[in-house]
Amino acid sequence: MKQDQSISDEFLNAFVDDQLEPAEKSRAFDLVEHDEALKERVCELRGLKEKVQHAYLHPPQPAHTQKKGWLSGTPYPQALAACLLLVIGNMSGWFAHHWVGYGSDQEIMRSLQTVQRNDIGANSHKLMIHVGTSNQVRLKNALDEAENLLANAMHANQTIQVEIIANSKGLELLRADVSPFAQRISLMQEKYPALSLMACGQTIRNLHAKGVNVHLLPNTGVAPSALGEITLRLKQGWGYIKV
Amino acid sequence: MKILSLICRTRDLRKQLEQSRTKLYRVAFSWCHNSALADDLVQETLSKALKNVGQLRDPELLNSWLFRILNNCWHDHFRQHREMDDIDEIEDFRYANTDTPEDAHAQNQIVDRVRAAISQLPFGQRQVLTLVDLEEFSYAEVASILGVPAGTVMSRLCRARRSLKELLQELSPTRQTQQITPLRRVK
The missing domain is CATH 3.40.1260.10 (DsrEFH-like)
Incomplete structure (x- = not known):
């Protein structure tokens, strides 16, 4: 029990996360093997770690997410459509800005x-x-x-x-x-x-x-x-x- | 040949970026517990990564580089929403609400209980815990991603696990049942 008190939580966390140097790791194994209370603390930390991993194994997907990523597949048709939209948007903006000004709803709201x-x-x-x-x-x-x-x-x-x-x-x-x-x-x-x-x-x-x-x-x-x-x-x- | 290898490298990086989406989303979700916001953060992260992919000297560091961008995007998001002043003090909405039967049922599920407990941790602790546990980053890598000393990572992690243990006990259905005072008829 004395050993259990002298081992800090930081040390045990590092042990559980595999962050110790080989020599320290051997020492930790040795200590844990001979101390039931320490073993319990390690088990508890490992259990917590696994619970966290389990909790986010399948996070809920956002409603609009598609199976295909935005970088995957052949991007050319989408890119072409995006360019076309951009050009139309730019042109309409250019011709309309004199009479629309910042009067569009969004701009007014922002202002x-x-x-x-x-x-x-x-x-x-x-x-x-x-x-x-x-x-x-x-x-x-x-x-x-x-x-x-x-x-x-x-x-x-x-x-x-x-x-x-x-x-x-x-x-x-x-x-x-x-x-x-x-x-x-x-x-x-x-x-x-x-x-x-x-x-x-x-x-x-x-x-x-x-x-x-x-x-x-x-x-x-x-x-x-x-x-x-x-x-x-x-x-x-x-x-x-x-x- | 140089140009060819450069093109191949860029194509590989783009592929890796796409594969990182799931990992980034999982961590972003564990930070904010809001699927729409997590998705936006990941989108922003990937778009910034793609834009600045030339800055990445060592492809081995892609993973920690991406999570550093995610962390920056998170900070930018809350900087734009000034109603939340101190990012470290942000307490998300809490799951721990047993007012309705649905919520009571959800409380019984371990996944919901762990998520509820994590959402109650201070944000700095939550970040360290999820980066270490979900992505298995080393303490040094987490320190580099978050821009804090390794000692801070260790102490935050330690405090996070200590609080998580207590919160899970508090949210445990058995404990809640024990706390309920039975009604007695008084004559």
């Missing part, structure tokens, strides 16, 4: 999922829209949000202030050289003087450090850091939308 509002109790006439991604759908979504707010306010003769704050990869929205919406932003600024743009100084410094020269769109302010600006605005009672 809606990414919008988080946190303006309970905040002043609904002061809103900031935080952009932290370079995903074009989301950038467009941010501008649409801003434009809707500004247009509605203008229509209702209300005063509203909207600030777009961009940091991280979202800074691309406000960079003159890479922004995919430079012209639209310029038009929006002309139409809605209540729209302001703010870039994150921290992100600009990071880009400078990497050797990237950042040219911002006209009338874009620079905050020391986007998070600082957001915190300040929240304290001032601004509403916050993250896109």
Whole structure:
């Protein structure tokens, strides 16, 4: 029994899993042979191991799995069909994107999922829209949000202030050289003087450090850091939308 | 000749990848206990493996390389689903539910009981246990697949088997029967 206490569980596990060096293995066999309690522990561990193996011998197959693997058989007809579908998809996408835009249900759902509002109790006439991604759908979504707010306010003769704050990869929205919406932003600024743009100084410094020269769109302010600006605005009672 | 051998090697690797599907699926299922998710993970793993097959220098290491990709795919999956913050703390849905007669019957089956017990283990322990027991990987290979020290593999395995033993006793139908307090008429 004394030996049984001195042998650690780790050692016995390694013995059961055949992970011991030959010399240690011989010692283990010797010990197990002369100690009933140790033998019982080893049997228990082996039993557990076999139970685990037995439990997953036949895992349930997913409903749609076919007998043939996706890599097996002759892939050419499927590949041809896939290419054809891809071409049709691409062409329809290319011709339809101007009038469909991101208005497809899926895109709208995705955009809606990414919008988080946190303006309970905040002043609904002061809103900031935080952009932290370079995903074009989301950038467009941010501008649409801003434009809707500004247009509605203008229509209702209300005063509203909207600030777009961009940091991280979202800074691309406000960079003159890479922004995919430079012209639209310029038009929006002309139409809605209540729209302001703010870039994150921290992100600009990071880009400078990497050797990237950042040219911002006209009338874009620079905050020391986007998070600082957001915190300040929240304290001032601004509403916050993250896109 | 070089090109020919390269083509042959690629074809062999593709064949091996296809053969690995069952093994990968079994382990993925033992990690998540959800056949659809396991299938998706395996699909993703094989697609990544096929894409990066050129990175595999030693074909002997194919198996552990594939399971390393599976582990990465698993982590990626939960990174995308932020509602689960800490992967090591994930507790899957539990089988241990004896509310219905069907469930009670399932509890009696050893397979269901073992799966139920394994699904209750912390995820790190579950991974080590299934890689060692189902795929017979050495401790060093498991350490390399999961990117943890071999000592961690040993201690996780030890704790996993200890907990598994206790959980199987808890889920045992005989023990549950013993726990039921018989109704008595009180006058």
